[in-house]
Amino acid sequence: MKQLAVHTTSIPGLLVIDLPLPGDNRGWFKENWQRAKMVEAGLPDFGPVQNNISFNQVEGVTRGIHAEPWDKYISVATGRVFGAWVDLREGPTFGTAYWHEIGPDTAIFVPRGVGNAFQTIEAPAAYTYLVNDHWSEAAQAQYTFLNLADETVAIPWPVPLEKAELSDKDRAHPRLADVVPVPPRRTLVVGGGGQLGRALTTQWTGRADVDVVDRDTLDMSDAASVAAFDFAPYGTIVNAAAYTAVDAAETEQGRRDAWATNVHGVARLVEAARAHRARLVHVSSDYVFDGTAELHTEDEGFSPLGVYGQTKAAGDLAVATLPEHYIARTSWVVGDGNNFVRTMASLAERGIDPSVVSDQLGRLTFTEDLAGAIDHLLEADAPYGTYNVSCDGEVLSWADIAQRVFELVGADPSRVTPVTTAEYYAGKEGIAPRPEHSALDLARIRATGFAPRDQDAALRAYLGA
Known part of the structure; x- marks a missing residue:
């Protein structure tokens, strides 16, 4: 037998x-x-x-x-x-x-x-x-x-x-x-108007099988919008959309908006992917952790401090119910748009001397690298699951990075004053708690053959220094 x-x-x-x-x-x-x-x-x-x-x-x-x-x-x-x-x-x-x-x-x-x-x-x-x-x-x-x-x-x-x-x-x-050959199933990028969406558009320039849609075409926070969208052509869905206003999420309206996009919207994408047998790529955040561990692995249990982190953790759990999924967990994202690095460079050029937090530690992630990691996971057919994605190199504070930005644009880095988180937010209301440690362990993504760029080299390239 x-x-x-x-x-x-x-x-x-x-x-x-x-x-x-x-x-x-x-x-x-x-x-x-x-x-x-x-x-x-x-x-x-x-x-x-x-x-x-x-x-x-x-x-x-x-x-x-x-x-x-x-x-x-x-x-x-x-x-x-x-x-x-x-x-x-x-x-x-x-x-x-x-x-x-x-x-x-x-x-x-x-x-x-x-x-x-x-x-x-x-x-x-x-x-x-x-x-x-x-x-x-x-x-x-x-x-x-x-x-x-x-x-x-x-x-x-x-x-x-x-x-x-x-x-x-x-x-x-x-x-x-x-016979006209059967084309491969297409790739859909949701959230094309954001920093990561633009980076993915650049990453996949020249590919005829990728569709990038913005919120006007597909609003994942709106059940009717998702129900009306035709997911049938897609074998891969990349979710580059998220509610990321960390402090605003602590307000009454912000809390509703964060849950609408980061949880309910993600759950709708999960069900669309399940119904159409598509693999789903989702982007997570270091904010799902409380920051007590100095280096976060993919297997660490969730312990979010604020509403934004809670919604991201809930979205991750929804995505994990889908067998064919990738969660790219990242931190301190910098891309094409308003961000910390651009702000520091602008302050340096305008002669403004900032105070910057020195007791929150992590590494930057440039959207170019995040888009490259997503492309690598898909092309390599890596095992499904969660992968930490950020730049490599020395773990730094926000103040360290600000001083390096000043230096790279030709300004005196001593103009940046390091302060504690408590000092920086003293007297301010509606501020979300931040994890103290945001650095991610990159061993798992390296094991797939992807080599994250060094943080300083990426920063130099971003500033053209």
């Missing part, structure tokens, strides 16, 4: 599964789909939502070749079929063919965009398949077809096609030379 095993094929993502078939004089039994065992064996956790059966009563019944906009898991309950698959996806394996006989002890996982066909070789054959999206006429309109008799792929049908039972539609499908 076969043991459960998963085998790769010449078509990327097309998998052959050996199924145990225990039996006795009464017949046999099989676990046709057993999520826990099969995922552990190497099948993707593809989330089937519909189960179909095609009953074929005579040998030679032939169906296909259809590439569909979902993943498919195939087996038979009775009889045997000759299965054939052709990669119709855009890319170097376009046109690659593979065939395999399927009985009750075999299953095939067919990824989206791979053309699928079969021929009955032992009748009657009950051909079963699970798919991870519901059939609809709109979905059927997205099928890509290939002629069963295409000479290029040269499938060796056991029953010659001139003697087989085919539909008129299947006889009329185009040859490979006339």
